[in-house]
Each structure stands twice: as structure tokens, then as C-alpha cells.
């Protein structure tokens with residue numbers, strides 16, 4: 001064990017952990033919201049994210065940019081980022097809606113048992129990922145150099161880059177916006193009503209299918225934003241980019257308390273930090289081991305996750 | 317005729333819970349539906365509010381066939397059910413629960429008026445405005461469920477066992493509130509185990525037995541009926 005390296009790099013590990021965790025958190029929202037309303041684990045959510053990454057890369061390609069382009073001017077970069085975020089969020093949101101309408105809604109109409117939903121979710125995930133895999137010849141699509149990582153804050157030996165600040169800042173803003181939307185608006189109340197008692201919600205005049213669509217759409221939008229953050233951080237994407245990250249995001253959702261919005265944030269950040277500290281302590285090859293041991297240990301003591309309670313009960 | 321059930325049947329999977337029941341509710345009435353456990357009272361309510369699809373027959377509201385209308389759209393027409401077990405949203409405050417009652421409405425000014433009326437009728441809710449629905453006492457939850465239903469401006473209010481699990485004092489209070497709501501112009505269909513209370517407050521009543529209507533009459537007639545007395549009022 002490398003205690004020395006952990007202490008030496010504690011600040012650095014914390015910063016990178018938070019940035020990674022912020023991506024997990026935004027990604028996890030889709031799992032947690034859909035679970036909160038439908039008690040369904042939407043495995044196709046990882047592909048919703050993946051579609052978001054390709055939408056951004058394609059959009060930047062439309063502007064004539066590829067990985068060999070020179071870094072554009074500041075104004076152009078801001079515009080390109082905005083375009084990338086919008087395209088990814090829209091594409092991911094629409095993809096999530098399509099999954100709901102094509103795969104799940106017909107099953108709900110037939111009152112299918114939970115296992116059928118689960119298999120359908122896995123099937124939908126495979127179909128989307130394979131379709132993109134075939135379409136892209138399973139190649140990596142690289143991102144044009146929009147932002148060169150540069151240190152903007154330096155505290156001791158800890159440096160914080162512009163990309164990290166963008167990721168964490170934007171993730172927090174999106175979380176607050178979503179929290180206010182669900183907590184304070186009429187539509188958000190409708191979502192919580194369906195999560196807490198679907199029959200009662202119908203008796204209040206809530207259109208359940210509309211709420212479900214809204215939930216898939218919102219989860220997709222957030223995954224799309226996470227997708228661009230991922231691109232900025234990693235530099236490229238592939239048809240299976242959603243798979244591994246999706247497992248992590250789902251873990252984050254369970255860790256924080258699935259069904260709970262704030263739990264997704266907490267779970268995401270906790271997972272990102274734990275992974276990084278773990279790889280500092282044991283070496284990077286232990287990263288995923290640490291993540292899942294953490295999950296098991298927390299669930300042992302708190303079977304419903306850190307914040308427990310569903311979107312319903314915790315007044316998230 | 318505000319509500320008419322014509323030969324309504326309803327199945328849960330292979331189990332038939334309603335075997336062709338017919339009943340009517342006139343505008344302005346309080347109509348009671350009594351019957352033993354498992355007779356199909358709650359099922360009848362679900363058939364009217366649209367929570368469960370019919371297997372046969374028709375539900376007409378205001379002379380329109382609404383048999384295939386979604387539950388949330390029936391609310392907009394004015395059919396509002398307070399379900400058995402109250403159906404309060406446990407994680408929402410009292411104020412939010414009441415706001416849910418007005419979910420389908422857009423007339424903000426009228427909603428504010430109605431909220432004040434609900435607080436006048438059920439002052440306890442005002443005291444508990446910020447408390448989570450799930451932490452209210454049973455009686456308070458019942459009041460909240462009724463108040464929330466009123467926020468939907470029902471033309472027909474369906475109450476499924478409003479007295480369930482409540483102390484006699486509170487039961488009196490709940491029934492007085494029900495009569496007051498009716499005096500203010502809302503038609504009420506009331507399901508009750510507490511046949512004594514229900515029959516003495518209702519204009520008319522139906523008796524349900526294993527999914528069939530076996531008797532009907534004014535509240536007074538049924539109170540005096542020997543078969544009803546024996547089966548539901550606990551007097552031989």
C-alpha cells in the first residue's frame with residue numbers, strides 16, 4: 001500500500017475524483033429517476049449516454065472540425081461547446097424517449113411482469129450499441145481539441161484544470177436546476193406524485209404516461225450533458241463507451257439511494273473520490289475493485305444506500 | 317341523472333368481482349353503498365373513477381359514456397375519488413398534497429379561493445400545512461385526502477370508507493364535514509362499513525353482496541329493513 005503516494009497526491013486525487021464523480025452523478029440521474037417512477041432499471045440508459053457522445057462529435061464534425069484541427073478562437077470554442085452540449089442533450093433525450101415509447105410502453109399496456117422489462121432493457125441496450133457499432137465500424141471517434149487542459153488554480157502541489165472546473169461547475173448547476181424543477185414546480189410535483197402513489201396521482205388528474213415520458217426525457221438530457229463532459233475529459237468515444245461508465249453510474253445511483261435525486265449526486269461524488277483514493281493507495285489497477293467493495297460495504301450497513309428513501313419519500 | 321352504472325362487470329384476472337351492477341346517482345344526492353368485506357364496494361369505486369377497466373356494461377356521467385375514458389381525464393370532468401386507505405402522498409407536505417388536488421386546474425385565483433375554503437372547513441390542515449403527509453395521524457390523513465379531493469372541484473365525490481380506523485369522535489366530525497360538502501353542492505357517493513352512520517346521512521343507498529346489488533332504497537328504509545339490520549347493523 002502506498003500511503004505516501006495517497007498523502008502526497010491527496011489534493012490531486014480529490015480534484016480528479018470530483019470531476020469523475022460529477023460525470024457519474026449526472027449519468028446516474030437517468031437511472032434513479034426512471035427507477036423512482038417505474039421501479040425499473042433502464043439498462044438502455046448507458047446507450048442513451050453513448051448516443052449523446054456521438055451526437056456531439058458529429059455536430060463538431062459538421063463545423064468542419066476533427067481531432068487534427070487547430071484549437072479555435074475563444075469565441076468559437078464557446079459556441080462549439082454550446083452546440084455540442086445542446087446536440088448531445090437533445091439526441092440523448094430523444095433516444096431515451098424512443099426507448100420508453102418503443103420498448104417499455106407496449107409492455108406496460110400489457111401489464112408485463114418485471115422480468116420481462118429487465119430482459120427488454122438489456123435487449124434495447126444491445127440493439128442500440130450494436131447498431132452504432134456497425135455504423136461506426138467499431139472505430140473510435142476522436143474529439144477536436146476544443147479546450148486544451150490548462151491549470152487555472154494551483155494550491156500547493158494540487159492543480160485544478162479548466163476542464164475540471166467546467167465539469168464540476170456545470171454538473172452542480174444542472175443538479176440544482178433539476179432539484180428545483182422536481183421540488184418546486186407543478187410538473188415536478190406530478191413526477192413525485194407518480195413516484196409515491198401512481199393510482200392516487202391518476203386520481204388527481206396526472207397523466208402517468210406523460211410523466212414517464214418527462215422522466216425519460218430529463219434523464220436523457222442529463223446523460224447528454226454528462227456525455228460531452230466525458231468527451232472533453234477522455235477525448236473520444238466508441239460504440240461501447242456507455243457500457244463500463246453506465247455500470248459505474250448505476251453503482252453511484254445505488255450507492256446514494258436509488259430513486260433519490262440528491263442521492264445520485266452524493267453517490268456519484270463518493271464513488272469518484274473513493275475510486276481515486278483507492279487507486280492512489282493500491283495502484284490504478286485496483287480502481288474498480290475499490291469502487292465495488294465500497295458499494296458492497298455501504299449496502300451491508302445501509303441496504304437502501306446513503307440517503308436511502310425513494311424520490312417519493314425523501315422530498316427530493 | 318349525474319352518474320349511471322348500467323350492468324357493469326369487472327374482473328381481476330380470472331376473478332370476477334362485479335357481476336353486472338346497475339345504480340344511479342342524482343345531482344345533489346348523498347348515496348351510500350354498503351356491504352360486507354370483499355363485496356366489491358372499492359371495485360365499484362374503481363370502475364367509476366377509471367382506475368380499472370370494465371369487463372362489461374357502461375359508466376355514464378352527465379349522460380356521456382365514459383367507460384373507456386382514462387382516469388386522469390375523468391378527474392377533469394369532475395369525478396374525484398378519495399381511495400380506500402386515503403392515498404395521501406407520504407413525502408409531500410400537506411400544502412403540496414392540496415396543490416396536487418388542483419393539479420389539473422389552471423384557474424390560479426379560484427384555486428387560492430378554494431384553498432381558503434378547505435382551510436375553513438378543515439382548520440387542522442392549516443395548522444399542519446408544512447408537515448409531511450406520511451407523518452399525519454390517520455384522522456388527519458383522512459381530512460387531507462378529503463381536502464385534496466375538494467381542491468379538484470369535484471361534481472361527484474367518491475368516498476371509500478372515510479371512517480376507516482378512526483375514533484368515534486373523529487368519525488362524527490368526518491361525517492359532518494361530508495354533509496357540509498354536500499350542502500355546498502357536491503354530489504357524493506359514499507362507501508361505508510359503518511352502515512349506521514352512512515344510512516342515516518344518505519338520501520339513498522344500495523346494498524352490495526358478492527358483486528351484485530341486492531337491495532336499494534332511501535337511507536331510512538334500509539335502516540328499518542330487518543335483513544339489513546341483521547346483516548349490517550348488528551341488531552337481530
Ligand SMILES: Nc1ncnc2c1ncn2[C@@H]1O[C@H](COP(=O)(O)OP(=O)(O)OP(=O)(O)O)[C@@H](O)[C@H]1O
Pocket residue numbers: 328331333351352353354355356357358359360400509
Ligand atoms: N387487485 C386485485 N386483484 C385480485 N382480486 C382483487 C383485487 N382487488 C380486489 N379483489 C377481489 O375483488 C373482490 C372485491 O374486492 P373489493 O376491494 O372491491 O371489496 P370491498 O367491498 O371494498 O371490501 P372491503 O370492505 O374489505 O374494503 C374481493 O373478493 C377481492 O379479493
Ligand SMILES: [Mg+2]
Pocket residue numbers: 357358359400476
Ligand atoms: Mg374496500
